[in-house]
Amino acid sequence: xxxxxxxxxxxxxxxxxxxxxxxxxxxxxxxxxxxxxxxxxxxxxxxxxxxxxxxxxxxxxxxxxxxxxxxxxxxxxxxxxxxxxxxxxxxxxxxxxxxxxxxxxxxxxxxxxxxxxxxxxxxxxxxxxxxxxxxxxxxxxxxxxxxxxxxxxxxxxxxxxxxxxxxxxxxxxxxxxxxxxxxxxxxxxxxxxxxxxxxxxxxxxxxxxxxxxxxxxxxxxxxxxxxxxxxxxxxxxxxxxxxxxxxxxxxxxxxxxxxxxxxxxxxxxxxxxxxxxxxxxxxxxxxxxxxxxxxxxxxxxxxxxxxxxxxxxxxxxxxxxxxxxxxxxxxxxxxxxxxxxxxxxxxxxxxxxxxxxxxxxxxxxxxxxxxxxxxxxxxxxxxxxxxxxxxxxxxxxxxxxxxxxxxxxxxxxxxxxxxxxxxxxxxxxxxxxxxxxxxxxxxxxxxxxxxxxxxxxxxx
Numbered sequence: 439x440x441x442x443x444x445x446x447x448x449x450x451x452x453x454x455x456x457x458x459x460x461x462x463x464x465x466x467x468x469x470x471x472x473x474x475x476x477x478x479x480x481x482x483x484x485x486x487x488x489x490x491x492x493x494x495x496x497x498x499x500x501x502x503x504x505x506x507x508x509x510x511x512x513x514x515x516x517x518x519x520x521x522x523x524x525x526x527x528x529x530x531x532x533x534x535x536x537x538x539x540x541x542x543x544x545x546x547x548x549x550x551x552x553x554x555x556x557x558x559x560x561x562x563x564x565x566x567x568x569x570x571x572x573x574x575x576x577x578x579x580x581x582x583x584x585x586x587x588x589x590x591x592x593x594x595x596x597x598x599x600x601x602x603x604x605x606x607x608x609x610x611x612x613x614x615x616x617x618x619x620x621x622x623x624x625x626x627x628x629x630x631x632x633x634x635x636x637x638x639x640x641x642x643x644x645x646x647x648x649x650x651x652x653x654x655x656x657x658x659x660x661x662x663x664x665x666x667x668x669x670x671x672x673x674x675x676x677x678x679x680x681x682x683x684x685x686x687x688x689x690x691x692x693x694x695x696x697x698x699x700x701x702x703x704x705x706x707x708x709x710x711x712x713x714x715x716x717x718x719x720x721x722x723x724x725x726x727x728x729x730x731x732x733x734x735x736x737x738x739x740x741x742x743x744x745x746x747x748x749x750x751x752x753x754x755x756x757x758x759x760x761x762x763x764x765x766x767x768x769x770x771x772x773x774x775x776x777x778x779x780x781x782x783x784x785x786x787x788x789x790x791x792x793x794x795x796x797x798x799x800x801x802x803x804x805x806x807x808x809x810x811x812x813x814x815x816x817x818x819x820x821x822x823x824x825x826x827x828x829x830x831x832x833x834x835x836x837x838x839x840x841x842x843x844x845x846x847x848x849x850x851x852x853x854x855x856x857x858x859x860x861x862x863x864x865x866x867x868x869x870x871x872x873x874x875x876x877x878x879x880x881x882x883x884x885x886x887x888x889x890x891x892x893x894x895x896x897x898x
Contacts, residue, residue, distance in 0.1 A: 447717060447718060450716050450718065451716075453716055457712055459589075461589075463588075465477070465480070475566070475579070482555050482583050482587065484711045486503055486586075486590040489552075493548040494618045496594065502615065503548060508584070510531050510557075510560075512573075514527050514557065521643075532635065532661045553658075557654050557658060558658075559579075599611075601617060629766060630664055630666040633762055633763050633766045634661055636762050637660040641661075641754075641758050645657060650751070652751060655751035656754050659678065659759065660758040662756075663759035664762075668763055672760060675760050681721050681723075681725030682752040685726060686729070688732075689729035689736070693737055696733070698738075703734055703737045706730050710734065732745040733745075
């Protein structure tokens with residue numbers, strides 16, 4: 439268990455010790471060679487280590503994870519010359535932190551720490567004081583990235599070897615990508631996937647449009663607050679904002695007091711990387727990381743204003759992510775409501791047409807002008823059907839106007855027959871119906887009288 443300190447945070451000493459163990463060879467290479475660029479590869483080492491620890495990657499999984507980082511890094515470098523292509527590449531790479539957890543939640547760290555090193559290294563390569571274009575620098579930097587994976591690969595192989603079962607061959611055992619069995623626990627991720635693509639695209643477009651330095655802070659902040667749940671995403675945004683607000687001024691203040699030099703810069707960079715695994719909770723770890731980043735910028739000769747961009751970029755990216763999360767949620771709910779209403783309306787129309795066909799069959803083709811008034815009452819007169827006093831909602835009359843059809847749909851939806859009856863009594867078509875009934879009754883009575891006279895004459 440991690441020892442908890444009295445201030446409410448905890449230090450995971452085991453994870454910190456294991457992280458130092460895999461980072462030590464890279465730091466040693468930087469000291470022996472005298473090239474500080476080796477320190478930039480530590481983000482690859484720690485990302486691979488986190489993916490191995492939290493996602494349970496086997497040695498083959500570590501290799502594939504490192505290759506995915508390298509491919510993403512080169513793709514972003516190649517697309518930097520075309521702004522629209524760079525935005526599209528950022529959006530596609532941001533799919534990994536959402537798509538992999540959709541298969542299993544334990545793969546979230548593997549997806550997130552594939553996108554983070556690719557993005558950060560691609561944005562920092564342009565600032566390196568090396569010859570050639572960023573893509574040319576990246577190609578020369580690629581072998582260093584692969585070397586940075588070796589400590590993690592060795593550690594993973596040693597631990598994976600201990601888990602081998604006696605009946606399993608070495609080839610089959612080391613041919614696995616994960617140290618655990620994949621469960622068929624797929625989750626819904628469509629909403630989060632659409633949100634993260636839009637958020638990262640908007641953030642990357644903002645970086646390209648405004649030519650923001652350290653644009654990786656904006657892009658990743660927009661992606662990190664999208665967790666698939668609005669409440670947890672909002673909480674993470676406030677944690678990041680609080681950590682940046684406190685950590686950035688603390689780092690700037692420390693940079694004004696400490697002596698500047700490559701050794702101090704290396705220690706601060708290493709400390710910032712260790713905060714990814716050694717400190718809890720998230721708000722404390724992120725605040726410490728912001729302090730280390732600001733301190734490292736000041737130690738390299740950057741101004742305090744440049745270091746303060748860390749806080750503003752974090753806030754801007756988080757705001758973009760949360761705004762698009764809310765927007766996509768609103769659109770999704772509106773689409774669901776529209777689909778439900780459309781389904782209900784189709785069902786009502788289908789019921790109406792079915793009852794209309796039944797009525798036509800039972801009416802025997804007789805005109806139902808006189809049945810309109812009875813439609814909204816408790817019976818329907820039908821001279822060809824001896825059944826009377828039929829329920830009003832059982833039989834549907836013949837509608838001749840669009841208004842009557844819409845009114846009947848509203849009646850079925852609300853079930854308010856009294857209002858329907860009053861409206862029918864007040865409608866101008868009622869007089870026409872009664873007049874037709876009177877005329878038809880007169881015709882029938884006349885026919886009966888004529889028929890009776892004929893019978894009397896025949897009798898005489």
